[in-house]
Amino acid sequence: MILLLLFPFFSTLHFLSCATRLDQGFFPLAFALVDAEDEANWTWFLMNLSAVLSEDERTITFISDRHKGLLQSVANVFPTSPHGFCIYHIEKNIKTTYPIGFGKTFRKKMVQLFKNCAYSSTPEVFDVNLQILRKKDGGLIDKFFEDLPKENYSDAFFLGANWYESLVMEQHNVEIMQYSEMWSNVAESFNSWIRKERLLPIFQLVESIRVKLMVMNAERRIAAEKWNSYLCPEMENQLDKLLEVGRHWHVSFRVTH
Structure with a gap:
């Protein structure tokens, strides 16, 4: 990879x-x-x-x-x-989508709502977050999304x-x-x-x-040459922490008929 x-x-x-x-x-x-x-x-x-x-x-x-x-x-x-698109650059573009009259707080809020879409873990969550963004936006963001396929920035759709x-x-x-x-x-x-x-x-x-x-x-x-683990030390430590957090979790499967 x-x-x-x-x-x-x-x-x-x-x-x-x-x-x-x-x-x-x-x-x-x-x-x-x-x-x-x-x-x-x-x-x-x-x-x-x-x-x-x-x-x-x-x-x-x-x-x-x-x-x-x-x-x-x-x-x-x-x-x-x-081909993924850099989220940081998209955020900058979103800020320029709204005129100064919208205010810094509003533009910051819209960036956060977009990030919620980008980092959505499933298509269902993405759709919910996108609806929230569009409802808050009032329609200005729709044209921006025309040239921004979700497959290029969303964690839920990018392979x-x-x-x-x-x-x-x-x-x-x-x-x-x-x-x-x-x-x-x-x-x-x-x-x-x-x-x-x-x-x-x-x-x-x-x-x-x-x-x-x-x-x-x-x-x-x-x-x-001093490493003795499959991963590099930093990632090995992160994996150990995640394993510790999930040690008592119970896995359940969603069954659909």
Whole structure:
């Protein structure tokens, strides 16, 4: 399973592809320096990325800020890959849907109602939360949703699972798409990571990033050699906590005739 996050970083002239790790870190896979953030450049970037990943049979899930050029490029180069939209960017778009006259409190409330839809665990809960949102909104949000398929942002419809569900499903050879990633600040994290290097000329910038990646990978390898569990320590601890919480739960099944 591969989850890739696609974002421009620190200006519109740089593309970044990162894979997430189960310890909530990131692993930069590829970056490019281009002259514009458009469909042609995104297509070129993704085609080069696909050449590296083409022999891997695992499903590749993309998370992005749904830039128009990027949307079409992902569909063209990776037609079978699920594509999720970053919740953080959608929230920002929702705020701009309502004029200033609606007030900050109202816009904040609408964002929260949308998040209730996005994080709904089942289609039934999603429908209920969506009705609540539309009733509170009064109709303005309907046009916004026309260009926002629920399959691209809602946890109830996007083909995926939580990370602990993913582990069990992977062990039983069940295909999953997502680690319940709904949004990411990976671009900001990467930007902060190369704060000093980003001021360098292009050749020095590329070389500096290459060196930082080598050092990071070496340090992670040394740390991983000390692990003695199937998962990384952070996720192992979270799993232990969840097991403790659910120790006294009783499982019941809904029977329909």
